[in-house]
Amino acid sequence: MTCKISLAGLAESQHGQVKYASAFADEHIQDIALVDGHIVITHNSPNGNEGITARVERLIERFSHGDFGFKENVLFEHKVDTPYEGDIIAELVERKAIKVLEPGLFIFREPFSSLMRFLDYSFVTKIAKRFEGVKEEQYPAVIHSHTLNKTNHFTSFPEHIHFVTHLRE
Numbered sequence: 001m002t003c004k005i006s007l008a009g010l011a012e013s014q015h016g017q018v019k020y021a022s023a024f025a026d027e028h029i030q031d032i033a034l035v036d037g038h039i040v041i042t043h044n045s046p047n048g049n050e051g052i053t054a055r056v057e058r059l060i061e062r063f064s065h066g067d068f069g070f071k072e073n074v075l076f077e078h079k080v081d082t083p084y085e086g087d088i089i090a091e092l093v094e095r096k097a098i099k100v101l102e103p104g105l106f107i108f109r110e111p112f113s114s115l116m117r118f119l120d121y122s123f124v125t126k127i128a129k130r131f132e133g134v135k136e137e138q139y140p141a142v143i144h145s146h147t148l149n150k151t152n153h154f155t156s157f158p159e160h161i162h163f164v165t166h167l168r169e
Helices: 012-022 048-064 088-094 112-126 145-150 158-164
Strands: 002-006 029-035 038-043 098-102 105-108
Touching (some): 012 029, 012 048, 088 098, 105 112
Antiparallel strands (some): 029 038
C-alpha cells in the first residue's frame, strides 16, 4: 500500500526530519520518499493508510510549531563536484556486489567485501590499537528463521529457537 500525505504548512527545512521521524510511525513501513511537497510512504501495515496517515500528521503538527529541528548556522562551505551522485546501493545491488536482506541489512560480495575487510583492518591497526584497553567485539550474522527452517536447522537444533524468538520476522 502507498499513502501520500501533504507537507503543506511545514517549513521545507523540516521535511527531511519529518521523513526520518515517519520511519518510526509503523514497523511495516518499507519506503519513504519526499515528492513535490508530499511524503509518500510505502507499507504493508495492518492498520492501513489511515493509521499511518494519522501518526504522520501528528508528527507534522509537532514539527510545524518549530520546537524541533536544527538551527542552521553555516560557518564554512566548500562546494566541489562529487565523483558520484546516483543511488550507490541500487548500483551495487545491480552489479551483485551486495545483496539487500532487509532495509539496512546487507550481504557484501567481492570486490566490496575485500574493501570492507581492508578498511576494517586499517582502522583497527592504525587507529584503534593506539587506545589502551580497547577490546574488539564481534557480532554474529543474522539469518532469517525461515531460511534456517528450509534446511531443517531447527529440527537438528531445536534449542536455537530460543535465541531468536524475541525477534520479529
